[in-house]
Amino acid sequence: MGATVLVVDDKELMRDSVGATLRRAGFDVAAASDGQAALRAVASKRPACVITDLNMPGMTGIELLEGIRAVDEDLPVVLMTAFGTIDTAVEAMRLGAFDYITKPFEGDELVISVKRAIQHAGLLR
């Protein structure tokens, strides 16, 4: 059993392709299609890492990050976006995101980011 990664994206294709790539790399994958569902998933079974889209209807990735930080200071969160700017990346890191990747990313880039996030969280514990 690998570590569990929670993939959050309102686009089904993204959840599926990101999930398939992470499973191929040896992770277990859980998925949520919005921020509220992601918070419920985190509360019921804490994953090793959350990777979430930034722009989602309803709760945004930044709001989800803040929601997670309110209940869990150490859970690593990686943000992904289709519309990246330096300012958003800086804001995300300031709020406690571990990493920030821009779509379309390579599978390796995704896997390396998630692995580093989990390792980093492990060192903190």
Place this chain on the structure above:
Amino acid sequence: MQDGLEAITAEKEETRVGEPGAVDALIGVRAGAGDLAQLVTAFGEVSMRLEATQERLRDEVRRLKRQLREADEELQRSRRLAALGEMAAGIAHEVRNPLGSIRLYATLLEEDLGDRPEERRTAARIRQAVCGLDAVVGDVLAFSREMRVRVAPIDLEDLVAGVVSACRGDLCARVDVACGEGVDAVVGDASLLHRALVNLVRNASDAMRGAGIEDGVITVLSERETEAGDDRDEVVWRCLRVRDSGTGVAPEVVERMFNPFFTTRDAGTGLGLAIVHRIVDAHGGRVRVWNNADREPGTPGATVELRLPERSAARRADGLAGVVEIGDAAKGLERTRGGAAA
């Protein structure tokens, strides 16, 4: 009585030619001398002066009308580009999501097809096509995204040296720099102006190459111009011009050349000049284009001019770096951050 007449005459002499009462004033002076011939001569002189004054006023009205028309066209173009930018950002966002999935699936497919080289190559081509599409989307986003202008004084020679360095290997022309007196620096966002000039220089070089000109010259000029603005304030413009020695621009192309995706070449996305326009908008400036022959008969090529407002920009650069958001340039200046608001 005589004293009274002299007083009236003296008062009329103070009236300037061209103003109401000027003719009466001079007639009064000459009539006092009692010489009809002198009176007629004086009348003729005054008429000529009035004619000249009227001609100057007509010229001024023509100039103001032309300025108004140009400003109106510029405003319309900026509004059109802003609306297109908003739409382009939405489309780019929607395109990048599926592109991300296609890229990941293509990578998985490549891994699965390790023992089938032909199919593996097909999957690799899909992944490469995604990279090409992503580059186009990146240009669209660069055109459409909110631009923040961080102004500071920039040495023009350094700016152009950076532009030439960035274009190295792409150019078929020599690049010269010519600064007007006291204008060897510009005030603006270094990285945005670098990008704008790279686009213009590459565009000029490509146009000349397309016309079969291999020994062309591109000149980057800087000049200061003063223009009457609103409320009788003077607007001082720092004009950056990129001038080529090519075949010029067709009139029907001038209006469309700043539209996104408009291109007269086979290669490129047609976003380069649209991005230049957005950058100048973000500085609260204007873009102008003309064929050199229109101003200097017989001179080949075309000139693109970036007019940057010198005073407001300088004020923002004074002290902390200013930040202006693109969109409504005037509002952008009011939203300047860092305590150095214009």
